[in-house]
Amino acid sequence: MATRSSTALKPRKQPHQARSLVTVEAVFEATIQILLSDGCERITTTRVADRAGVSVGTLYQYYPNKQALLYAVLQRHLSRVGDTVETAARSVHHAPLAAMVAAIVDAFVRAKLQRLDEARALYCVANQLEAIEPVEGLRLRNCAAISAMLATAPGVRFDDLALTSYTFCAALVGPTRAILTGGAPPKMLCELPAQLESLCVGYLEHESKRKV
Amino acid sequence: MATRSSTALKPRKQPHQARSLVTVEAVFEATIQILLSDGCERITTTRVADRAGVSVGTLYQYYPNKQALLYAVLQRHLSRVGDTVETAARSVHHAPLAAMVAAIVDAFVRAKLQRLDEARALYCVANQLEAIEPVEGLRLRNCAAISAMLATAPGVRFDDLALTSYTFCAALVGPTRAILTGGAPPKMLCELPAQLESLCVGYLEHESKRKV
Amino acid sequence: MATRSSTALKPRKQPHQARSLVTVEAVFEATIQILLSDGCERITTTRVADRAGVSVGTLYQYYPNKQALLYAVLQRHLSRVGDTVETAARSVHHAPLAAMVAAIVDAFVRAKLQRLDEARALYCVANQLEAIEPVEGLRLRNCAAISAMLATAPGVRFDDLALTSYTFCAALVGPTRAILTGGAPPKMLCELPAQLESLCVGYLEHESKRKV
């Protein structure tokens, strides 16, 4: 199952020396820039290397192939998002539902907007078949964090916590993607947190009421 | 902006004769199959032609280039979804909010699930930079239809109807994509309509209450 | 076992039209020329295509990869040698031992010298791991033909016919290769048939006497 990703998509070597660290960081940055300017289809290892100011050979010292590079960049982005959401979720255990939602939405949107370019650039990468694993990984992390959080919500019971968390998660991720990806007016970006909150609070209240 | 799409992405000739219709249909079907089996990155005009049982030359008689073909396939899919949603929206003008949501969700999910393969295959295509136009087009249609519908909801006022419609729409599209694209368990597919309904009803009620 | 050769090394399509035939023949000829002038290590698909006066793309329409091309060229050469030897062997069933040897040696040497360049060029290719199969194939054909022939030799019995045929075969192939490949003086080329005959006749007589 994980064959390809565990072998062919793994980075070749970790950058230990200072020089290497700089190189790898430059390659990451260049990848995102090219992704944004040329799109997912047009990105080439040569172009990434050029933009990063290194030779292709150097790029291939760290990543065995193009997919591995994209995978790594995506991975890092998703890890950060996962970290942020997890932390936020833990910080509002036992808080009222509205506070929970506010915290999660804020964390998620913040993580995405902080690196808006990265986020936008990577939606495209996340679509490739080879990249479902890390995306699913993030979903699992988020669902777990949210489940654990919701379980502590005072005075609320959810019939199917897993399902509710999944939908909560999808309600966060899906619309955000639609807005960042599509040609949404900048106004939407400002409204995004409020709308997501409304969406999620509305959903959770509706769900919790349903089972009384 | 629309330069490319208005010239280079247009089909070359409309298939009027019966034979042409069959050919075009075969090409469409082949495109979707290849998209599903080989992925968005691996699709080639030759492979599509082979699978469709025609020669590449013939394919190029109908579409000036690969993008135009993908564009056409995507366009058709999105048109159908748009039609379905529009019709549904019109049919529930003046109905209670819950009925509205039920109708829209049902229409949308039905349109997607009816052609599950097509839908799945095309998410990938929709990601290409050149394809934002038809995607945005669908969003506009949907928003318009939903706006018009919501405006007739009895006893409900929305402060910013455009914004609400937009979010409604995103709440429909986003999670659906996440579920069809990701490795969601089949169980989620069954629950999808109910969850979407809960999500949207929750949201709309929350929004409408906010302004009282 | 034959996985690679049965899939990855097979030609892509047979040249049916006249144009294709010319193309494929030109590619074959070019391959041999490059092999001779640049050596086995330096041969490139681009160089072959250039020399053949076609584009690389065309080359790849007929062969899925470089190995497959070399394989095909080698295969054709070996088939011809095999054919020649087989025919010769059949023509001297029941003849005296010396005549048998003369016929086989003549056939083998003739086949090699007729296409001296080809033969020289291909020894190098035959060394690649992927190419053992056709080489072994020729050995088997030759051994079989020789076995069948020797079995009809009047008044001679061999203790281990298979072994004797194998050695006979090796005595033919090995020294010929050594002479064509190495920097042997042209004089050796003239002497080759006589020496091979002497070698093989001597061997067979020695073997047949051994068991009396």
Place this chain on the structure above:
Amino acid sequence: MATRSSTALKPRKQPHQARSLVTVEAVFEATIQILLSDGCERITTTRVADRAGVSVGTLYQYYPNKQALLYAVLQRHLSRVGDTVETAARSVHHAPLAAMVAAIVDAFVRAKLQRLDEARALYCVANQLEAIEPVEGLRLRNCAAISAMLATAPGVRFDDLALTSYTFCAALVGPTRAILTGGAPPKMLCELPAQLESLCVGYLEHESKRKV
């Protein structure tokens, strides 16, 4: 002709110190292992260095380029074979023909089988255009040693001693290569010495009788 080999293929420095000796030996061993496991086409200086446990840089301290390394490994192997055969030849001057053949065959086969891996691995290297020199060198040594030996054979005259030695040599080298290289059954390995003896004795007797 010898331009390249006399300058570019020479080792850079002789390993005098103990440490260097160990390094060079490790590199040699690694080269042979890689040759066996990856084949002649896949061997790279980096892989050799890795396997040998040194850095590429170090490897290049001893050999100016890859060819020089392969050349050296081949050279050593061929020298050993040459030594063994020369010694054997000298030890049977004036002995009967059969004893001569037995001694030479035994020496040659022993030298090859003792380092079976090395022998197998290097056939491939010996094929490269740049490597004809040492191969020819071995042939010359062997022919000379055999010539000198045959000249002392009691009661036997060869019309063209050089030619006979050459063929003798080819009869030794050629079939051995065919058997070690090809997919010969292990049984053949055991039979090899006996068959070679029969081959060579048969040949020499046949040749010596011819001229009476």
Place this chain on the structure above:
DNA sequence: CATGAATGAGGTTTCATTCAT
């Protein structure tokens, strides 16, 4: 009109070799 052979620019990847540390 349909065909499919031919094209060749351009993408990915490797690897011999150098050189700053």
Place this chain on the structure above:
DNA sequence: TATGAATGAAACCTCATTCAT
């Protein structure tokens, strides 16, 4: 002296597109 990161030329191969038949 040893190291191994960096280099970049050059190899392999693909595929959108054209055009003679």
